[in-house]
Amino acid sequence: MATHFDTHDEHYHPPGLQHHFEDMKQQQESDSIGMWLFLVQEIMFFGGLFTVYLVFRSQYPMAFAAGSNHLNWWLGAANTLVLIVSSLTMALAVHYAQLGKRNLQVVLIILTMIFGAVFLGVKAVEYTDKYHEGIVPVSGLNLKTEKSHEKIRSPRELNSQTGRDDPRESLRIPVGEKNEGGAEHGGEHHYSNLRGEFQWTDTSLAVHAQEEGFLTNSEKIGYFAGGELNADKFRDKVRIFFWIYFAMTGLHALHMIIGLALMSWLLWKAWRGSYTGEYYAPVEMAGLYWHFVDIVWIFLFPLLYLLGRHFGGGH
Amino acid sequence: MDDKDLRHQPDQNSEHHSDDENHIVSLPLYMMVFGVLVVGTILTVAVAFIDLDHIFPGANTLVALSIAFFKMTCVVLIFMHVRWSSRLIWLMAIAGFFWLAIMFAFTMQDYLTRSSGTFTG
Numbered sequence: 493m494a495t496h497f498d499t500h501d502e503h504y505h506p507p508g509l510q511h512h513f514e515d516m517k518q519q520q521e522s523d524s525i526g527m528w529l530f531l532v533q534e535i536m537f538f539g540g541l542f543t544v545y546l547v548f549r550s551q552y553p554m555a556f557a558a559g560s561n562h563l564n565w566w567l568g569a570a571n572t573l574v575l576i577v578s579s580l581t582m583a584l585a586v587h588y589a590q591l592g593k594r595n596l597q598v599v600l601i602i603l604t605m606i607f608g609a610v611f612l613g614v615k616a617v618e619y620t621d622k623y624h625e626g627i628v629p630v631s632g633l634n635l636k637t638e639k640s641h642e643k644i645r646s647p648r649e650l651n652s653q654t655g656r657d658d659p660r661e662s663l664r665i666p667v668g669e670k671n672e673g674g675a676e677h678g679g680e681h682h683y684s685n686l687r688g689e690f691q692w693t694d695t696s697l698a699v700h701a702q703e704e705g706f707l708t709n710s711e712k713i714g715y716f717a718g719g720e721l722n723a724d725k726f727r728d729k730v731r732i733f734f735w736i737y738f739a740m741t742g743l744h745a746l747h748m749i750i751g752l753a754l755m756s757w758l759l760w761k762a763w764r765g766s767y768t769g770e771y772y773a774p775v776e777m778a779g780l781y782w783h784f785v786d787i788v789w790i791f792l793f794p795l796l797y798l799l800g801r802h803f804g805g806g807h
Numbered sequence: 808m809d810d811k812d813l814r815h816q817p818d819q820n821s822e823h824h825s826d827d828e829n830h831i832v833s834l835p836l837y838m839m840v841f842g843v844l845v846v847g848t849i850l851t852v853a854v855a856f857i858d859l860d861h862i863f864p865g866a867n868t869l870v871a872l873s874i875a876f877f878k879m880t881c882v883v884l885i886f887m888h889v890r891w892s893s894r895l896i897w898l899m900a901i902a903g904f905f906w907l908a909i910m911f912a913f914t915m916q917d918y919l920t921r922s923s924g925t926f927t928g
Contacts, residue, residue: 791875
């Protein structure tokens with residue numbers, strides 16, 4: 493390349509060029525490499541969770557299918573479409589940054605932020621549903637419902653309503669006991685839940701797999717006690733699914749929030765007209781990040797929401 | 808500042824107009840990728856409700872992941888401009904997934920080869 497000894501007094505110098513770079517091309521290349529390095533480590537960051545998913549799903553496929561069928565697939569699908577649209581608007585924002593069109597850039601960044609916010613809103617609705625249904629895997633983080641009065645008999649059970657956490661008590665109180673009135677089919681949770689425990693009683697998919705004879709070895713150990721299907725043991729495996737669901741979607745949502753913060757900053761800069769056809773690297777790098785987060789969701793959606801739909805049941 | 812096309816200002820390295828200089832993707836191509844992503848999503852949902860596991864166990868998951876992989880490839884190549892990027896960027900994108908594959912493979916070669924032991928309920 494040509495000789496360039498800090499000669500910007502003499503010839504045209506692009507406004508966005510940092511002094512330690514030879515020219516814009518070299519600077520752009522370095523920006524991209526840095527961003528891709530970051531994204532590669534992000535792949536490994538999410539990859540750890542995908543590995544956890546892989547291991548546990550291969551061990552307990554039916555518990556995963558049962559938990560997955562309980563998620564609202566239409567909300568997941570709607571959110572997938574929302575993210576895809578936001579990816580398009582982001583790509584177009586980069587496009588118009590490349591063309592140096594400030595107004596379109598600003599509009600598209602705002603649109604991207606709106607769709608990102610819609611995604612997080614839907615996610616919040618889903619999390620709230622889980623809270624109301626008693627399937628948040630953390631004890632105490634579910635909606636605490638009172639026991640219907642005719643069922644309260646022992647003073648110990650009354651004590652537990654004070655909310656004091658005595659581990660010895662929790663061993664004796666039948667948490668998640670099913671109310672009379674029968675809610676056999678999955679999804680309907682008519683339980684009392686004094687302590688906000690994780691609750692799950694639907695073992696139909698495990699029964700199905702047992703009848704059809706495709707239980708894995710780990711499932712034969714993991715769901716059964718004394719040769720009988722054990723609802724509590726099955727529940728604990730479904731709970732693993734919901735741990736993974738919340739960890740993965742939670743980490744993804746965190747990335748969305750960071751993405752929105754990034755977009756706010758970008759919006760401010762774009763509003764001030766900082767990006768021209770020659771210098772738009774921040775828009776492009778934010779775009780790479782946004783698309784990466786979209787890609788993670790492209791995989792999360794079928795893996796979390798759709799994995800057991802073909803077994804029937806659910807809703 | 809108004810809408811100005813600053814791209815056509817003098818450019819000091821216009822002598823090498825080769826592979827990866829500020830390639831501007833055409834709008835129809837963006838729209839096409841968008842269409843593919845939407846159709847892929849609808850297809851993913853539709854296929855999930857059909858029982859393909861009768862063909863072979865795990866067929867449903869395989870189809871779902873294949874569609875997801877195809878969607879990802881579209882996003883990476885077009886939206887993320889890797890298609891017009893340097894070899895080094897290609898290398899990084901591929902290396903990321905290669906290392907991920909190593910993590911999956913080495914983990915599963917352990918878990919899938921464990922015997923169930925003597926704990927049979």
